Amino acid sequence: MKLCSKCKNIMKPLDKGMFECISCNHKAKGKDLIEIEKIPEHEIVEEGVVEDKNIFADYPFKCEKCGFDKAEVVERPPYVSDEDSLTYLKCGKCDWMENLARKTS
Ligand SMILES: [Zn+2]
Numbered sequence: 001m002k003l004c005s006k007c008k009n010i011m012k013p014l015d016k017g018m019f020e021c022i023s024c025n026h027k028a029k030g031k032d033l034i035e036i037e038k039i040p041e042h043e044i045v046e047e048g049v050v051e052d053k054n055i056f057a058d059y060p061f062k063c064e065k066c067g068f069d070k071a072e073v074v075e076r077p078p079y080v081s082d083e084d085s086l087t088y089l090k091c092g093k094c095d096w097m098e099n100l101a102r103k104t105s
């Protein structure tokens, strides 16, 4: 992807290696333009924020399935009225679920 040298907007490709800005219609040769990767991916990396289900996985844990060492704590309401609510550990990598109450008793 190429950016306009004047307004930093995206350039669309024209014929013969020429590009035209979608915003200001500035035209330039491709080699004179700023070349960037896909914008969204770069922004995510720079901010250090990755949209991922694993962000809640901060409970120390050893996954039986894949060996991953962090899990998300998941509360489940009891299925039966006289049962305690169930707490599960969900592996942050493979989504393996382990019943925490059963494990500690
Ligand atoms: Zn422009």
Ligand SMILES: [Zn+2]
Residues within 6 Å of the ligand: 063, 064, 065, 066, 067, 068, 091, 092, 093, 094, 095, 096
């Ligand atoms: Zn796992």
